[in-house]
Amino acid sequence: MISLPERFLEDVKLILEDEYEEFINSYNEKKTTGLRLNTMKMPKEKFKELNLFELEPIPWANEGFYYNESDCKPGKNPLHEAGVYYLQEPSAMSVVPKLGIQKGDKVLDMCAAPGGKSTYILSQLDNTGLLVSNEINPIRIKALGENLERFGARNCIITNTDSANLRKVFTGYFDKIVIDAPCSGEGMFRKDPVAVEDWTYSKVLECQSIQREIIRDGYKMLKKGGILVYSTCTFSKEENEDVINEFIAEHDGAVLIEKERLWPHKIKGEGHFVAKIQKLDDEDCKVKEMKLKKLNSEIKEYRNFEKKHLNINLDNRFMLRGDNLYLLPDECPNLDKLKVLRYGLHLGILKKNRFEPSHALSHYLKPEQIKHLQNISLDNEEIFNYLRGNVINTGESRGWTVVAVEGIPIGWGKESNGVLKNHYPKGLRINY
């Protein structure tokens, strides 16, 4: 068994009492692994029909499945690159279902990278409403951007700031907020030896003080009746019950609806804490809509591209930042005071006399919205060639073409003289 910090063991013993031995024995078991289906891209029935991996349903997540990592490698499958599923620790999948997301909700994920909760929220919103996905760390935010893009996000804004700044802009605005708080990571011990090495009791207290701040700021951004879900992947009482109890005691209008601990000796998962709070007090919201300038001649090249290559005609909710063209969410708040990484869907780059579509656009589009689709089946080695960045001989000359795997768009290529030149982004190319 791995060697665990003395202080951690003493504290868990105080919480678990008679169950302590059972908890300790769970460290002799293998870590659990899960994947979560993106139902915006593939329905459950079709995914099951493909019969790719041996899967077992995760009881608390409709879209989640256990897989056994000694039998299969779902992270090395083109459908993963296509955003058909996301690899996520099974107990972490218990958080988003507690939000009770309805189509059209405005949702905030305050601590979002690398995107486990945000990708789940996106597929539940099904490109309605709005997701503001925030991450304070400018390095971690890159993976968040890539994962949301892969999932086919349209009504999603990515911000890079702290909770105090968010609160200044979004007071009283959101229907649902998730705070998957930075924590001491005790639930990572079985899968990550570095988490054990990094653990100290002072880290527990440091995290607690950040968590107190984030939850207070988060609550201010909820509208009346809104739901806030707070979660951690740690076991300490200080970062879980203590944060929640203190918060509830300080806020008359906050009602604790539910509090749950997932322990690794009780369920198949690494462990999590989740608390669901409802806000009953009024909150004045002063958020204004983003003012949009109607673009016409500026986006002429985009419209030409759309006519030639797509079967859709996007609403005029465009915004230009330099030569980057974005399609803003249907309802978009004013973001002038925030550092923003993505304003909705990045459509592409407007160059002089031409438009170059973005990778994000290929993931957003449904196959029927694309005029030229080169579909490749999973058992054809050509799909791996494409993902490695190689050219493909298609025998056609259709210009901008979307490559798809099992009918799911995965990236662009440009065809001429029977050859498809590869436009799969260099940084995402596979090396397997």
Ligand SMILES: C[S@@+](CC[C@H](N)C(=O)[O-])C[C@H]1O[C@@H](n2cnc3c(N)ncnc32)[C@H](O)[C@@H]1O
């Ligand atoms: C547990 S992780 C989030 C995991 C993510 N929700 C997921 O499911 O993929 C916590 C995140 O909080 C961020 N964070 C750290 N300090 C923060 C702060 N003061 N305010 C907001 N976020 C913070 C960290 O950079 C980290 O990405």
